[in-house]
Amino acid sequence: MSVVAQDVVVTRGRLSLGSLLSPAMLGILPFFVFALLFLILPTCILMVGAFQDQAGNFTLDNLAKLLDQPQLLASYWISIKVSLASAIGGALFGFLIAYAIVQGGLPPWVRPSVLTFSGVASNFAGVPLAFAFLATFGRVGLVTVLLRDWFGVNIYSHDIGFNLLSFTGLTLTYLYFQIPLMVLIIVPALEGLKREWREASQILGGTNFHYWRYVALPVLWPSILGATLLLFANSFGAVATAYALTGSSLNIVTIQLYAQIRGDVLHDPNLGFALAFGMILITCLSNGAYIWLRGRSERWLR
């Protein structure tokens, strides 16, 4: 009797005491306990803390205070701008490179080389990346010096106004891991474009432009947009590169939060929770959209 009941439960995919105590469920339990302790609970406690005052009463004051602090709002805004710029730039250049190695008619050794390098560069983030860009575009960096000595162009001059420790500089630096990440994500999608589609388009008299406008891009756009959102979240949460580049002088939200955790600069821990809550909200929105788009793209590209 109980065996039959358990079978019914399992085939319906519902949970009951019987299915919860099955050996398979016990085997997977450590995973869920781990995720609960080191991923879900720590996040939840911040979300709850964002709506509590220091005595533990529920309140909306923290979020109100957050909206009242121009400096904190500005830090969100700069983070969003840098993330958007590096995500869109990364998606654009990454797509072009992926296109070049998949359909550009290049020799066969190019593709694996570029993919391997992309694997390296997309993981070459953090503190060392900041060092590399300081040595390249810093005030005495190689490119800065070469441009000055060979072309008489001082990129740090008043006219050009380049500064590595700024929106432009940070975006330029972030592109170093964003572009390869885009290449890795989008190459499989480009490979999923079937050759028959292009042939069909040509037989019907379509030009290259028609093929991209009416066939390839409509199929690819969920992948492209989804990847862009992933890139956005990727740079939005980054802290090490920016911190190593600028110390705490650049006002992006992760650095604000870092300073808050380190030294309690806001003198109000619950405001820190509100700061974290805002970040989770933004990455959740972009990732939710990514998951939705990925579902759409899987209809065509298998």
Next chain:
Amino acid sequence: MKRSTLLGWVILAFGATYFILPLLATFEFSLRMLRGQYSFEAYSVVFGDAQFRATFLYSATLALVTIVLGALLVVPTAYLVRLRLPHLRGLVEFVTLLPLVVPAIVIVFGYLRLYNSSSWLPLTGSDAATNALLAFGYVTLALPYMYRTVDTGMRAIDVKTLTEAAESLGAGWPTIMLKVILPNVRSAVLAGAFLTFAIVIGEFTFASLLNRPAFGPYLQLMGANRAYEPSALAIIAFLVTWACMGLIQIFGRKRGAITVP
């Protein structure tokens, strides 16, 4: 030359310039420590620094612990989800992707709040406990990559038939896991392991906020105080990442071993 081939070369050259220039510049800068000549002085200073060796060793050890813990957690889970609990597949995948959604700095902030020395589980109370917390944090960070590579590896083998064959020969589940499944997904686990190593070795946020003497915070400290050593360290870090990816290529049988979710 066809027009599209030329376009391909132009794009590639443009990309190569952007990616190779910073590496060349960093290398060139790292050789400039002695005035008026190129030398490897910065490297010998770095390698001679006891703190470099200590922090690198600390992070490497932690990376190994992370890899072992991660494999112990991920391999049985991916196996059971594939074999017995397919209806939990979506949920497990969702959980493994969460570390990409929640920024690392938020996760570690949560740790400090949840496991501070006056909490129910004071994991930041002693050095040993904090080391353990850091390792757990790194397992969390590596979860998306580890799970994806192992799950891809399991897709390539017929888990069901292998399990039934082993069971009909009288194997218990520890034997099945260790002697049947693990050897078959070894290359996937190794690919995940090297990726994890590359992530953990230079990680800054977790180690810095948990006050651990790891390589990432050491790098940051050097960057703030020295001129030439940071470039040498950046080159070393790049070579370590490169070595990890090279090893993935060697061990990963399947194309696409370096996967991103």
